[in-house]
Amino acid sequence: MRNESTDGLWDARNIAGEPFSRFRLGQHLQYTMDDPLADAIHGLVKVVTEHLDGAEFEDDFTVLGIERIE
Numbered sequence: 006m007r008n009e010s011t012d013g014l015w016d017a018r019n020i021a022g023e024p025f026s027r028f029r030l031g032q033h034l035q036y037t038m039d040d041p042l043a044d045a046i047h048g049l050v051k052v053v054t055e056h057l058d059g060a061e062f063e064d065d066f067t068v069l070g071i072e073r074i075e
Contacts, residue, residue: 014066017053025056042072 017025033052037045046068053062 013064014053014068016064017057017062017066018060019056019058020060025053029056042070046070 015025015027015030029052030049033049034045037048040048049068
């Protein structure tokens with residue numbers, strides 16, 4: 006277990022030590038911006054889990070979604 010603090014979701018590192026990154030987070034949010042909120046959130050958890058590729062995520066994260074209803 007690492008002893009350093011992290012910046013949460015975008016710092017989720019795979020086995021090679023590569024972080025998920027703010028860039029990947031932004032890409033996912035752009036790609037899913039027209040999806041139903043629940044689908045976008047589930048998709049985000051899925052892509053981060055795939056990025057981890059079996060590595061343990063040593064932090065916690067909270068996803069807050071805001072949906073505009075007209």
